[in-house]
Amino acid sequence: MIRCLIPITQEKRNENSLKRSCIICDRIHLLYVVDTEILERMERESAYVLNSDMLDALRQTLVESQRREAESIVEDMKCKDKVKLHFEVGDHLDLVEKYSLRLNAGLIMTDSFERVMLGMKVPLWVDRGNRIENAIFIIDNATRVKRLEKSVKFADALCKRLECDISLKFSGDISQKQIFTEYKKTEKTSSDLIIYQNSKNKPEKNCSFLVTGCDALP
Amino acid sequence: MWSKDLKIKRWLFLASLLILLIFYIIPAPEGLTYEGKMMIGVMVFAVFLFVTEALPLGMSGILIMIIPPLLGIFNYTEVFSFFGNEAIFILISAFILAAGFQKSGLHLRFSFSLLRHFGSSRRLFILGILLLGAFLSFLMSEHAVVALLIPVVVVSISSAFEDENLRKGGMIALAYGASVGSIGTLLGGARNPYAISFIAENTGVNVTFLQWSLMALPVVLIMMPVVWVILTLMFPMKKEKIKVREAKKGRLSADEMKAGGVLAATIILLLTVGWVGTAIITIIGATAMFLSGVINWKDVEKAIPWGVLLLYGGAITLGKGLLETGATTWMADEIIAIIGSEPAILLLAVIAITVLFTEFMSNTAAVALMLPIGMGLSSAVTGLDPIATSMAIALSGGFAFTLLVGNPGNMITYSTGYYRQKDLLRVGIFADIIGIAVIYAVAMTVWKFMGVW
Known part of the structure; x- marks a missing residue:
């Protein structure tokens, strides 16, 4: 069972992830975050022209309007039966971390790469909305394949749902150039999808699993 | 979160004081008195505070009031009387x-x-x-x-x-x-x-x-x-x-x-x-x-949003200070040296600059900054009517269509979550440009027909 967490904010709608999640996820947790930063900024900008009562009422109205917006996103999804909406007001990244732990998410899905999410110990899917036919699983060392069995199986399961071919690539091989150095792409691959296991330090405990379109990395 | 924000604001405030210090140190250019130079410094100081919002706008307003007396430009009792407006x-x-x-x-x-x-x-x-x-x-x-x-x-x-x-x-x-x-x-x-x-x-x-x-x-x-x-x-x-x-x-x-x-x-x-x-x-x-x-x-x-009223204290002080010290005349001469003295072009420039300013700061602040400059230009150029110029500036100050800063209305509607910044940006650029053209066209035709200038 693949349990996905899709964080959404006003500016980051993650529309590609929303579409793709219907194919690859069994259960979708949509976390809509009203970023307090936006509300505080609104209050700062308006405080000199609106009184405190008006600001309080306005804050409530704005949060409610965003709730309605969040509900409409779920309504628009083709697989809305699989979706559970979590609506929160707070700091976006703090809430993503909190929910990924609370829901025991199997995959966090976004449309744009955010380095900080790699530290959340949950596989990260970065979706650019491209059609996917081939996938490549990149591991920095061939000897790690056995130790990363779960990850390989997980990648395989994802690819089955996407109906794409998967191949393994060892970036440490003599025949291969180093493809990634600390998440920086140094060579373009021909695959539509890259599944990258960052296995530095202690791979089993403290690693991130990044699934991304070829052009997704910074 | 807040403490970090406060730290940044403190640094920004110190930077604003540095602006005043720089103006104090640099010699006055030819044709500008010490008082005029320092009032331009106060104007730059005000722009910096309005844009960065290192202080709440109302507080910036009353702070701007006390700077000229400290620099010996106005008598301190005089600036407080500006509120009797x-x-x-x-x-x-x-x-x-x-x-x-x-x-x-x-x-x-x-x-x-x-x-x-x-x-x-x-x-x-x-x-x-x-x-x-x-x-x-x-x-x-x-x-x-x-x-x-x-x-x-x-x-x-x-x-x-x-x-x-x-x-x-x-x-x-x-x-x-x-x-x-x-x-x-x-x-x-x-x-x-x-x-x-x-x-x-x-x-x-x-x-x-x-x-x-x-x-x-x-x-x-x-x-x-x-x-x-x-x-x-x-x-x-x-x-x-x-x-x-x-x-x-x-x-x-x-x-x-x-x-x-x-x-x-x-x-x-x-x-x-x-x-x-x-x-x-x-x-x-x-x-x-x-x-x-x-x-x-x-x-x-x-x-009553007191912030707006307090902001006026600063605006009036700034306007009076720039005019009375001859700073506006000097700035007008410099602008004319760059743009030329064709009234129609100057009017268009003044409208466009006001719209640009109001995108980045409170519209009241933008108008307060531009009115003395407009008045200075009107005095220096024959054919540029002071009433038409001031009205054009005041109307342009309402047209902040593109950015979230500067117009609380944009920020409030944005906070509903119904649109994104890029939506506002792509519509606002057109609205700004057309807004400039409309104010200019009305000023050049309707106001002339009405006998304003």
Whole structure:
């Protein structure tokens, strides 16, 4: 069972992830975050022209309007039966971390790469909305394949749902150039999808699993 | 989070003081006195504070007041007397009138009644929101209009919530309608009373409520359909009807009648016997609002945004300081050296710069900064009328369509989550450019025809 967490904010709608999640996820947790930063900024900008009562009422109205917006996103999804909406007001990244732990998410899905999410110990899917036919699983060392069995199986399961071919690539091989150095792409691959296991330090405990379109990395 | 924010603000504030220090150290250029040089320094200091918001705007306003006495430019007792300005009293009484209107609930009845006539198509509904925002901004502060109408627009859109472009267009229309409407009368944008007091003080001409509206309404009337077309083209909507909630049923309540009556009577007086003095009539109107029993003093205490009034202290000090020290003349000469002395080109430049400024800072602050410069240019160039220039600056100050900063209306509607910054950006750029062209065209044709210049 693949349990996905899709964080959404006003500016980051993650529309590609929303579409793709219907194919690859069994259960979708949509976390809509009203970023307090936006509300505080609104209050700062308006405080000199609106009184405190008006600001309080306005804050409530704005949060409610965003709730309605969040509900409409779920309504628009083709697989809305699989979706559970979590609506929160707070700091976006703090809430993503909190929910990924609370829901025991199997995959966090976004449309744009955010380095900080790699530290959340949950596989990260970065979706650019491209059609996917081939996938490549990149591991920095061939000897790690056995130790990363779960990850390989997980990648395989994802690819089955996407109906794409998967191949393994060892970036440490003599025949291969180093493809990634600390998440920086140094060579373009021909695959539509890259599944990258960052296995530095202690791979089993403290690693991130990044699934991304070829052009997704910074 | 907050402490980090505070740290940044402290550094920004120190940087603003550094600006003053730099101006203090550098020698005055030829043709500029020490006082003039330091007043330009105060202006740059003010711009920095307004843009970075290292201090709340109201606080920046009163801080700007005390800098010139510290630098020996003004006597300290003199700067505090600047608060005894007609603009301040127009504003206070306008806020009291608006508080009565708002408390009576008349704005809600009016809003739903008006919007119901625009429900036959979604494109038309956008026009309805624009007109509603504009009309209410003729009577009260545009930012308060946006805050009050957010629930009205949210409820109205809810029957067609699946139409994303309707949501985007509707919210942006509210912000734009209020902005465009705010220039229409002296009761709308808070910068308008400041502009007429500035004109009166520097030219001796009292622009009445009626004269202001006659000059500003052509801009409003052209901008409304233009903004509507831009919004409906940028956000194509479905063709279905929209079901607008019914207005409050039944007869007008006693409070609604009283508030409506007082407001209507005040506007009639302003239009017919405006020569008596705008502040005098609006204070009489505010008194009548109390006597009618619609509001009490507690309502007024809640309704007056003191930040705007305090900002005026700084604005007036800045304006007087720049003019009296000869700084505006020097700046005007420098601008003329770059752009030339063709009045038409200078007017266009002044309008464009004001619009640019107001995108990055409070529209009141932008107008306060530009009015002395405009006045300096008018004095230096034959054919550039000071009233037309000042009016053009005041109207341009309402047109912050592109960015979230500088216009609380944009920020408030953005916070609903119905549109993204890029949506505002792509519509706002067109609206800004067309807005500049419309103000310029009206100034060059209608105002000339009216005999303003």
